[in-house]
Amino acid sequence: MxxxxxxxxxxxxxxxxxxxxxxxxxxxxxxxxxxxxxxxxxxxxxxxxxxxxxxxxxxxxxxxxxxxxxxxxxxxxxxxxxxxxxxxxxxxxxxxxxxxxxxxxxxxxxxxxxxxxxxxxxxxxxxxxxxxxxxxxxxxxxxxxxxARDLPFAKADGKRVWTYRTAMTPPDMPKKLLVIGSGAIGIEFASFYNDMGADVTVVEMLDRIVPVEDKDVSAFLEKNLTKQGMTIMTGAGVEDLKVSDKGVKAKIKDAKGKVGETEFSHCIVAIGIxxxxxxxxxxxxxxxxxxxxxxxxxxxxxxxxxxxxxxxxxxxxxxxxxxxxxxxxxxxxxxxLGLKGLHPHALDRANIPGCTYCHPQIASVGLTEEKAKEAGHEVKAGTFPFIGNGKAIALGEAEGFCKTVFDAKTGELLGAHMVGAEVTEMIQGFVVGKTLETTEAELMQTVFPHPTISESMHESVLASYGRALHI
Incomplete structure (x- = not known):
């Protein structure tokens, strides 16, 4: 027993x-x-x-x-x-x-x-x-x-309407795929199936994809995914799905309020949890x-x-x-229970990084430039493009950028936002910095190894104060 x-x-x-x-x-x-x-x-x-x-x-x-x-x-x-x-x-x-x-x-x-x-x-x-x-x-x-949250008018059936679980072990390869929702899960599956050869359409009800990210990141990603062949519909909503053995017919209202019906072979629902x-x-x-x-x-x-x-x-x-x-x-x-010597601290949500593993990758921590201004901060923000980074060019991954946001008065690092190759591995540098309550001074004095894409992190800090060296 x-x-x-x-x-x-x-x-x-x-x-x-x-x-x-x-x-x-x-x-x-x-x-x-x-x-x-x-x-x-x-x-x-x-x-x-x-x-x-x-x-x-x-x-x-x-x-x-x-x-x-x-x-x-x-x-x-x-x-x-x-x-x-x-x-x-x-x-x-x-x-x-x-x-x-x-x-x-x-x-x-x-x-x-x-x-x-x-x-x-x-x-x-x-x-x-x-x-x-x-x-x-x-x-x-x-x-x-x-x-995963279901659509009220079309519950996932594992055949034509999928949540992430079916999307990971698909019964067949989608030819024409509708992805509803452009958060991390939706965009990752859209990226995967697009690279695997599917014709992918992403529908997002808000005015931009990956809406929790900085606006500059959202705009860059949308442009990049469109270039890869995806159809991106923002400010749009799926009003109805008719499911059959052959696929799904989706009624989609676009940003201008026009409703059209499009046929897809499969649909992934990624509208939250x-x-x-x-x-x-x-x-x-x-x-x-x-x-x-x-x-x-x-x-x-x-x-x-x-x-x-x-x-x-x-x-x-x-x-x-x-x-x-x-x-x-x-x-x-x-x-x-009486154990001495432990000093647990409440979690600081401002220091939790977010990573999205689409192609290109996204990584961020802290406040976006917009949220920082809404919170009353006078900000200094700078962006450094990967095209100015030698390692990124050598890797053939020169599309992307790093953006940092600081409080203009105190120099506090408020947020960092990155899109491009390997940024999910690099964001931790800024997370450590935020946890240690760093300012621009410490980051500027930090020596970054060369040649690495991480040098763009240093340059973005310099750019926030008008001191970028390679742009």
Whole structure:
């Protein structure tokens, strides 16, 4: 008979849940995790990681098709084997799932597979293959994540109307694809299927794609994706979808209010998420806003002993935010249980980076220029184009830029926004800078290695103060 009493039980094993469990175990707490499907959650199995494997395949295909730009000849015709591409992606996901399984064993975390339902702030039942278990703990962390939001008039069917899950293991290759929504998920799949040869149309109801990004980034990306052959419709909305065995007919109202009907082979719906907070016993235990659990800076809910982290709580809904919240909650719990020497801090949302792995990549942290002005800052902003960067030109990746936004009075770094090759790997430099409360002075005095694309980060800071050297 498995143990049923713990110091901490974590409900959900995504990047928030499993990291929280590991940190609890490291701090000497007797810890269990409850998971209804796959260890690692959506991120490892159906989200962040396997999508990057798909996008890597598309990137390699793109490079092969443009081999002539690098003085190389490809003797054979380049074809995408969708089944093999998906198989590689699933292999990556499986490897990472097994890695989390290993981490649970290494840290002596009890794993209860099954559907968990809270019976109180610190107790729950788990219905699994071997029947029902009753578990209790001194503290419970809810990390149940979220799922894709459906269109009210056309629910995903896995055949013609897809969410991200079907888009990752497609039954067939779309010929003409409609992507509804241009956030990170929508744009990443639009980029992947466009590179794989589909005719892609993106419909976004707001006036620009990737609307959380700086306006300059949105404008650059739209121009670049259009050049790649995508159709981008902003200020537009899908009013109706008629689904048949052969495809979907979409009624789309454009920015001018004109309604037209277009046929597509498939449709991906990427219009946001719904938190997984219903039907698990939370109703009287927590406060919710549109289904999202309301928490304090450490992850506490209104019920003593009950905590929540990740995508089932207010955004941004990002894996790295969930992991950080998991560590914070674990250390706050250990402190409450009497462990000395820990000093957990509430998460500063201004320092959470966002990355979108389309082609070209996008990465950002902090305030856009527009938001900084709205917040009352007098700003200094500068942009440096990759065409002025030697490494970017040598790589054949000279399209893109880095933009930085500073408070004109104090020199505080308010935000950084990048689009182009490898920017998702470079943004962390600005994230560290913001976390250390840097100003332009420290960034200007930092020596950046040459030749690297990261030099454009330095130049954008210089450009903000009229001192750029290479433009």
């Amino acid at each position: 498995a143990d049923t009493q713990y110091d901490v039980i974590v409900l959900g094993s995504g990047p928030g849940g499993y990291v929280a469990a590991i940190r609890c175990a490291q701090l000497g707490l007797k810890t269990a995790i409850v998971e209804r499907e796959l260890l690692g959650g959506i991120c490892l199995n159906w989200g962040c990681i396997p999508t990057k494997a798909l996008l890597r395949s598309a990137e390699i295909k793109h490079f092969m098709e443009h081999a002539g730009d690098y003085g190389l000849k490809v003797a054979c015709k380049i074809e995408a084997d969708l089944e093999a591409v998906v198989k590689r992606s699933r292999g990556v996901a499986k490897q990472l799932n097994q890695g989390v399984t290993h981490l649970m064993k290494k840290n002596k975390i009890a794993v209860h597979m099954g559907e968990g339902t809270l019976t109180g702030p610190t107790s729950l039942t788990v219905k699994g293959e071997e029947g029902e278990e009753k578990l209790s703990a001194k503290h419970v962390i809810v990390a149940t994540g979220a799922r 719904v938190p997984n907070t219903e039907g698990i016993g939370l109703d009287k235990l927590v406060e919710m806003d549109r289904g999202f659990i309301q928490i304090d800076g450490m992850g506490r809910t209104k019920s003593k002993g009950l905590w929540a982290i990740g995508d089932c709580t207010p955004g941004p809904w990002l894996a790295h935010k969930a992991s950080h919240e998991g560590v914070t909650a674990a250390e706050a719990i250990a402190t409450e």
